[in-house]
Amino acid sequence: MAKRERGTLSRAEIVRVAMEVAEAEGSDALTFRRLGPALGVAPTAVLRHFRDKDELLLAIGAQLLENALAEVDHDEPSWRERIMSLSRATRRAFVAHPRVAALVATRTLRQEAEFRTVELIIGAMEQAGLSGRAAASMYRVVADTVLAWTAFEANVHAVGLDVMRQDGLAWDREYVVLPADRYPHIRGVAEHLSEVDREDQFELALELVLDAVEARGTAAGHLLDGGANGASGDECQPDTLDIAVNCER
Amino acid sequence: MAKRERGTLSRAEIVRVAMEVAEAEGSDALTFRRLGPALGVAPTAVLRHFRDKDELLLAIGAQLLENALAEVDHDEPSWRERIMSLSRATRRAFVAHPRVAALVATRTLRQEAEFRTVELIIGAMEQAGLSGRAAASMYRVVADTVLAWTAFEANVHAVGLDVMRQDGLAWDREYVVLPADRYPHIRGVAEHLSEVDREDQFELALELVLDAVEARGTAAGHLLDGGANGASGDECQPDTLDIAVNCER
DNA sequence: ACCTGAACACCGTTCAAGT
DNA sequence: ACCTGAACACCGTTCAAGT
Numbered sequence: 001m002a003k004r005e006r007g008t009l010s011r012a013e014i015v016r017v018a019m020e021v022a023e024a025e026g027s028d029a030l031t032f033r034r035l036g037p038a039l040g041v042a043p044t045a046v047l048r049h050f051r052d053k054d055e056l057l058l059a060i061g062a063q064l065l066e067n068a069l070a071e072v073d074h075d076e077p078s079w080r081e082r083i084m085s086l087s088r089a090t091r092r093a094f095v096a097h098p099r100v101a102a103l104v105a106t107r108t109l110r111q112e113a114e115f116r117t118v119e120l121i122i123g124a125m126e127q128a129g130l131s132g133r134a135a136a137s138m139y140r141v142v143a144d145t146v147l148a149w150t151a152f153e154a155n156v157h158a159v160g161l162d163v164m165r166q167d168g169l170a171w172d173r174e175y176v177v178l179p180a181d182r183y184p185h186i187r188g189v190a191e192h193l194s195e196v197d198r199e200d201q202f203e204l205a206l207e208l209v210l211d212a213v214e215a216r217g218t219a220a221g222h223l224l225d226g227g228a229n230g231a232s233g234d235e236c237q238p239d240t241l242d243i244a245v246n247c248e249r
Numbered sequence: 250m251a252k253r254e255r256g257t258l259s260r261a262e263i264v265r266v267a268m269e270v271a272e273a274e275g276s277d278a279l280t281f282r283r284l285g286p287a288l289g290v291a292p293t294a295v296l297r298h299f300r301d302k303d304e305l306l307l308a309i310g311a312q313l314l315e316n317a318l319a320e321v322d323h324d325e326p327s328w329r330e331r332i333m334s335l336s337r338a339t340r341r342a343f344v345a346h347p348r349v350a351a352l353v354a355t356r357t358l359r360q361e362a363e364f365r366t367v368e369l370i371i372g373a374m375e376q377a378g379l380s381g382r383a384a385a386s387m388y389r390v391v392a393d394t395v396l397a398w399t400a401f402e403a404n405v406h407a408v409g410l411d412v413m414r415q416d417g418l419a420w421d422r423e424y425v426v427l428p429a430d431r432y433p434h435i436r437g438v439a440e441h442l443s444e445v446d447r448e449d450q451f452e453l454a455l456e457l458v459l460d461a462v463e464a465r466g467t468a469a470g471h472l473l474d475g476g477a478n479g480a481s482g483d484e485c486q487p488d489t490l491d492i493a494v495n496c497e498r
Numbered sequence: 499a500c501c502t503g504a505a506c507a508c509c510g511t512t513c514a515a516g517t
Numbered sequence: 518a519c520c521t522g523a524a525c526a527c528c529g530t531t532c533a534a535g536t
Contacts, residue, residue, distance in 0.1 A: 032529065122437070132438060255518085296512090302511095499536100515520105515523100
């Protein structure tokens with residue numbers, strides 16, 4: 001070995017090469033033993049910069065989130081556009097590196113990139129008219145919706161483009177030949193099942209959540225303006241399941 | 250070894266014990282080498298019943314889905330209630346075995362339990378008034394919403410109850426001490442961030458999607474038979490996205 | 499301080515051999 | 518037909534030793 005000068009290995013370079021290795025050879029290939037040679041270094045040298053493999057994975061997750069945040073226009077005046085921009089950027093950043101994304105998308109990162117993302121979303125919630133508990137609650141719905149869908153999609157893409165295409169065909173193949181007496185509903189729409197665009201669903205699911213934010217924010221605004229009456233006023237019961245309503249005491 | 254008569258090992262028993270081992274010792278412990286002794290058998294004996302580890306994982310996923318389907322009342326007349334029932338049952342079944350659930354929730358199973366689930370959801374979409382491409386599209390939004398949230402939640406639970414509680418505290422600890430000048434919005438609601446109930450968010454996210462299904466189904470019904478649609482109430486306006494309105498009768 | 503190389507305690511999977 | 522045990526090609530992580 002000995003192909004590289006001492007002190008030239010950095011966390012940033014390790015993260016970069018780790019992502020390359022995982023995308024090129026499959027996420028199973030992301031091992032210290034392969035990563036070392038790819039960096040021109042002994043496999044165990046990486047452990048001088050990351051305590052264990054988990055710490056490396058979290059750093060990769062942070063990098064993906066950094067990539068997403070870099071694309072967001074933080075001066076966009078509309079809170080709704082800011083959230084959509086962040087969501088689309090996150091989706092793009094994760095799908096651009098599906099194999100590593102699948103490994104980290106459901107992790108809690110607790111790094112600076114995560115703090116900044118939380119800050120951005122909560123700021124948007126407050127601009128929408130929510131505050132306190134309602135803002136915290138809706139932040140979580142928005143964040144988890146983006147993360148859950150992103151993780152799901154990353155997992156789908158991580159299996160590889162060829163397998164994915166084959167999976168799409170499987171909807172045509174396997175589902176079309178299911179016995180019609182036992183699966184009449186599937187047979188009725190089987191031909192359409194493979195046509196569905198996943199990006200459209202992501203957007204739709206998000207729009208629905210943001211509609212809810214908007215409705216609740218406006219209602220809360222009315223309350224502040226003096227209107228103690230209205231649909232939302234009666235819903236502020238301590239035992240109600242409708243957590244999104246602003247029940248500030 | 251030799252603790253067990255020949256021919257008494259079955260796929261069902263392997264799946265059952267595998268789930269026990271994973272929940273008791275952590276999902277990392279789900280290896281053939283530990284599974285064998287737990288079954289009173291050589292580690293490689295399991296390979297006589299499952300081609301490889303992936304096939305075992307898919308069988309575990311199918312079992313989880315079977316558990317969920319067994320709880321659903323298939324004769325429930327309201328399509329909306331059937332979907333909610335299926336969704337809650339899926340959530341319960343997966344959270345009841347979080348460690349194995351985390352391993353399989355994002356997989357495509359392509360087994361009988363999955364076919365039956367697809368059939369149930371598409372049937373509900375058609376009863377809601379959707380058909381063809383719209384039914385297929387909305388099926389995917391509903392199914393992916395349930396799967397994505399379930400997978401996400403399973404991953405959260407899989408880290409262990411103690412770590413989870415510590416994570417909850419982390420919201421109090423780490424987020425409360427963030428510098429207020431850089432993260433003013435976080436500081437404003439930090440005290441509420443740890444109070445959010447995840448089950449409520451799951452329900453809310455689902456209700457939002459089902460509202461969309463209902464709105465589209467009613468609209469389609471109006472187009473088809475000029476206004477009267479038995480499956481949905483007339484008081485549900487198709488263009489109303491105000492999710493505070495519940496169209497359930 | 500940073501890196502190496504051997505060692506330790508594990509993996510999944512294959513395969514000839516047993517019953 | 519079903520199961521065993523050895524073997525093969527891998528893992529992450531530790532640690533004494535080098536520079």
